[in-house]
Amino acid sequence: MTLSLNPSESLQPQGWLRYLSFSTDHKVIGLQYLVCGFLFYLIGGALAGAIRTELVTPISDFLPRETYNEVLTLHGTVMIFLWIVPVVNGAFGNYLIPFYVGARDMAFPRLNAVAFWLIPPAGLLLISSYFVTGAAQSGWTAYPPLSITTPATGQIIWILSVLLLGGSSIFGGINFIATILKLRRPGLGLMQLPMYCWAMLGTSILVVLSTPVLAGTLVLLSFDIIAHTGFFNPALGGNAVVYQHLFWFYSHPAVYIMVLPAFGLVSEILPVHARKPLFGYTTMVYSIMAIVFLGLIVWAHHMFTSGTPPWMRLFFTIATAFIAVPTGIKFFNWLATLWGGKISLNTAMLFCCGFIVNFVFGGITGVALAQVPFDIHVHDTYFVVGHFHYIVYGGTVFVIFASIYHWYPKVTGRLLNEPLGQLHFWLTFVGFNLCFAPQHWLGLNGMPRRVAEYDPQFTLINQFSSAGALLMAISTFPFLINVVMSASNGAPAGDNPWNALTPEWLTSSPPPVENWHGEPPLVHEPYGYGVTPGELSLEASSGRDLWNLGQGDQR
Amino acid sequence: MRIPPAILTLLAGMALVLFGLWVGQNVNLLPVDASANAPVYDELFRVLFSIGSILFIGIVGLILYSLVRFRRRVGETGDGAAIEGNLPLEILWTAIPAVVVLFVGIYSYDIYDRMGGMTPLNDHGMHGMQHSEERTWGGISPVALEADGAIAPLPVDVTAMQFAFIFHYPDSDITSGELHVPLGQPVALQMKALDVIHAFWVPQFRLKQDVIPGQPTLLSFTPTRAGQYPIVCAELCGPYHGGMRSTVIVEEPESFAAWVAKNSPNPPAESPTAVQS
Numbered sequence A: 001m002t003l004s005l006n007p008s009e010s011l012q013p014q015g016w017l018r019y020l021s022f023s024t025d026h027k028v029i030g031l032q033y034l035v036c037g038f039l040f041y042l043i044g045g046a047l048a049g050a051i052r053t054e055l056v057t058p059i060s061d062f063l064p065r066e067t068y069n070e071v072l073t074l075h076g077t078v079m080i081f082l083w084i085v086p087v088v089n090g091a092f093g094n095y096l097i098p099f100y101v102g103a104r105d106m107a108f109p110r111l112n113a114v115a116f117w118l119i120p121p122a123g124l125l126l127i128s129s130y131f132v133t134g135a136a137q138s139g140w141t142a143y144p145p146l147s148i149t150t151p152a153t154g155q156i157i158w159i160l161s162v163l164l165l166g167g168s169s170i171f172g173g174i175n176f177i178a179t180i181l182k183l184r185r186p187g188l189g190l191m192q193l194p195m196y197c198w199a200m201l202g203t204s205i206l207v208v209l210s211t212p213v214l215a216g217t218l219v220l221l222s223f224d225i226i227a228h229t230g231f232f233n234p235a236l237g238g239n240a241v242v243y244q245h246l247f248w249f250y251s252h253p254a255v256y257i258m259v260l261p262a263f264g265l266v267s268e269i270l271p272v273h274a275r276k277p278l279f280g281y282t283t284m285v286y287s288i289m290a291i292v293f294l295g296l297i298v299w300a301h302h303m304f305t306s307g308t309p310p311w312m313r314l315f316f317t318i319a320t321a322f323i324a325v326p327t328g329i330k331f332f333n334w335l336a337t338l339w340g341g342k343i344s345l346n347t348a349m350l351f352c353c354g355f356i357v358n359f360v361f362g363g364i365t366g367v368a369l370a371q372v373p374f375d376i377h378v379h380d381t382y383f384v385v386g387h388f389h390y391i392v393y394g395g396t397v398f399v400i401f402a403s404i405y406h407w408y409p410k411v412t413g414r415l416l417n418e419p420l421g422q423l424h425f426w427l428t429f430v431g432f433n434l435c436f437a438p439q440h441w442l443g444l445n446g447m448p449r450r451v452a453e454y455d456p457q458f459t460l461i462n463q464f465s466s467a468g469a470l471l472m473a474i475s476t477f478p479f480l481i482n483v484v485m486s487a488s489n490g491a492p493a494g495d496n497p498w499n500a501l502t503p504e505w506l507t508s509s510p511p512p513v514e515n516w517h518g519e520p521p522l523v524h525e526p527y528g529y530g531v532t533p534g535e536l537s538l539e540a541s542s543g544r545d546l547w548n549l550g551q552g553d554q555r
Numbered sequence B: 001m002r003i004p005p006a007i008l009t010l011l012a013g014m015a016l017v018l019f020g021l022w023v024g025q026n027v028n029l030l031p032v033d034a035s036a037n038a039p040v041y042d043e044l045f046r047v048l049f050s051i052g053s054i055l056f057i058g059i060v061g062l063i064l065y066s067l068v069r070f071r072r073r074v075g076e077t078g079d080g081a082a083i084e085g086n087l088p089l090e091i092l093w094t095a096i097p098a099v100v101v102l103f104v105g106i107y108s109y110d111i112y113d114r115m116g117g118m119t120p121l122n123d124h125g126m127h128g129m130q131h132s133e134e135r136t137w138g139g140i141s142p143v144a145l146e147a148d149g150a151i152a153p154l155p156v157d158v159t160a161m162q163f164a165f166i167f168h169y170p171d172s173d174i175t176s177g178e179l180h181v182p183l184g185q186p187v188a189l190q191m192k193a194l195d196v197i198h199a200f201w202v203p204q205f206r207l208k209q210d211v212i213p214g215q216p217t218l219l220s221f222t223p224t225r226a227g228q229y230p231i232v233c234a235e236l237c238g239p240y241h242g243g244m245r246s247t248v249i250v251e252e253p254e255s256f257a258a259w260v261a262k263n264s265p266n267p268p269a270e271s272p273t274a275v276q277s
């Protein structure tokens, strides 16, 4: 018997309307997260376009200066809190985790719906602040005293919105932890779960431990703004640096909240298209947990120039640099997964490989940034902007696209168009590198971040960067066309077009309400590739058996 | 006769390492070095660049090689080898990054120490800016290292506000919008912010320190190359943040003395420490 909650089908709207409803079906909620996140991604992208347009010329001529700061604040906030975090956690987590643990839904379906439905109002609140009162102007980091002295309404709306989004994220995290630990199909061991479950378990632990700290901090900040308390306001005896400690205690883990799930997704996609078991399952699990632990004790590497004493600078340098070890293990394991495989270089695979290349680059600049003497030159410059876009865009966003190409047939029963996909990949890859690689040079040579005007010697390089941004914008079109057209015209995919062994592929595509037509299958070896493929059977007890069963009569 | 793959791999690895070292020695991505700690910084940069290039090219090379060598040929079906792990190999590639990271950490500690980062911070300027209760905070302080008695540091009070830096020389009581400093003499900045957080950054000095309201910070450096360099505010401080810039003018001690003499509101005799060498 599987533990399952019945989302009382008859009361739920059917057809496309259910995507606008308070549906408690985890698949519907997953897609709600994905589409909603993507809409915000388009908004955040438009904001990025405005920033790069301003920076085509060295003088501040495109946007008024205040508006420029509002735009860069909104860009950062939208991309992090409304696109990356909800999509890489909420969208794929909700869609996949119940399949992976062999359940019919998440542990708390209603909480799940609540978590999603906090997002659109929070996002609209944030965006509308721009039109109604003027948005916050102090960057996504909202450092006081700047955030206390810029116009209060925009900042307060920003705080409210981030609090709602943080709440959504905590609800999601609790739900994932409960689902992974408690809803596993009987007989399914923790060490037999697909890697994405481990990634989401680790991520959710980070979410639950660190997001409340951000919430508390922002509440105190709002007191400083509204009630003129002096927690962080030096003019009233407060301490501005304490805010930074509290903020980064959340926001460094937040970067892992953005990237660990992506690691998990890559671990699902690579083995399927390389036709090999995921290499080093056990070390992967331990490195995720090591990253979670280390991720909680490195926050002050964002504060090396904030008047941190030497011992603190040293401690955080060492701790940060050591994150590279578990991260390195994961990358070597992926390389070993590719090695000796039968790799189909389709779009999903291309985006995964793009991810590895970009992330390795960002990881290397990250380790350099962790070194205090290196960082005191490039902190708060375009070098840092380059670093984290390599990680967040080159890493996580590439994985989101890989995942869409990989799971689209699951969701719709149709394949995405492959040539359009390849075009999308190459435009994105070239545009991305053209946009962000030159920014490292800009930072090294003296261009600070968050500026609307700069030394004219940097004009040409900034124009390269803006041209890259334009290419990235263009690359969205083949993707959008592909996704929309293929929904009705794509080649039928069948239930399991990739011959994948992870459980979500062992049901129909698209899957029925409550996921399985009969009992959920027990998949002990989600990565049991490596034998001649054959027919799938839902009675089989392990992934490898699935292949073995059909071996005789196929080919 | 074919060359055994192991030898080829070894050769490729050696070539990669040599290339990485060569690239590290020959990159030129930084602006001119104009302070005593800039060459030390550049040395760290070269080492990190070498290590980074070796890792990056190595990994990208491996991926490209795998994608070509292990690609699915037309008409091919079936799976790759069912290898699920290899403990010795996994231990090896845990150990390699650990060693690299440890090396980088120890090396950058050494660099930091050579820059004077580990020298306990104290109020260098003995010139009437003593505030015993007020705490002062980080910033690199190579002054103690240089202080072999030869040259006393030049104290300068820096005040940052939206959207300007103001420099005050306690010795000569000059207040200026630009920072004039003599070549070769250590400079000790004592920095305060009036409104929000700013940051004092001179790319050619490879130094940056936030200027934080309520918490004075210190920063010391020794200019080593005459010229004019930008002072850039690196912390978002409001609408005109991008325009918050100034200039540091590093000049020969004589012309610095002349500048002091010309601008000091006090008789020249009362500005003693600034310029003998």
Ligand code: HEM
Pocket (backbone or CB within 6 Å): A141, A254, A255, A256, A258, A259, A301, A302, A320, A321, A323, A324, A327, A362, A363, A364, A365, A366, A367, A368, A369, A370, A371, A375, A378, A379, A380, A384, A387, A388, A391, A392, A395, A396
């Ligand atoms: C190999 C691991 C990594 C290391 C050693 C590392 C190190 C650093 C350091 C030291 C900084 C501070 C730079 C500065 O402000 O001066 C930084 C900034 C940043 N990193 Fe990383 N990083 C790593 C991976 C990541 C990952 C996985 C992400 C996100 C998915 C990420 C996202 C960011 C962001 C967003 C910032 C800038 C935050 C801001 O100031 O707005 N980094 N990183």
Ligand SMILES: [Cu+2]
Pocket (backbone or CB within 6 Å): A251, A252, A255, A298, A299, A301, A302
């Ligand atoms: Cu961090």
Ligand SMILES: [Cu+2]
Pocket (backbone or CB within 6 Å): B198, B199, B233, B234, B235, B236, B237, B238, B240, B241, B242, B244
């Ligand atoms: Cu500024």
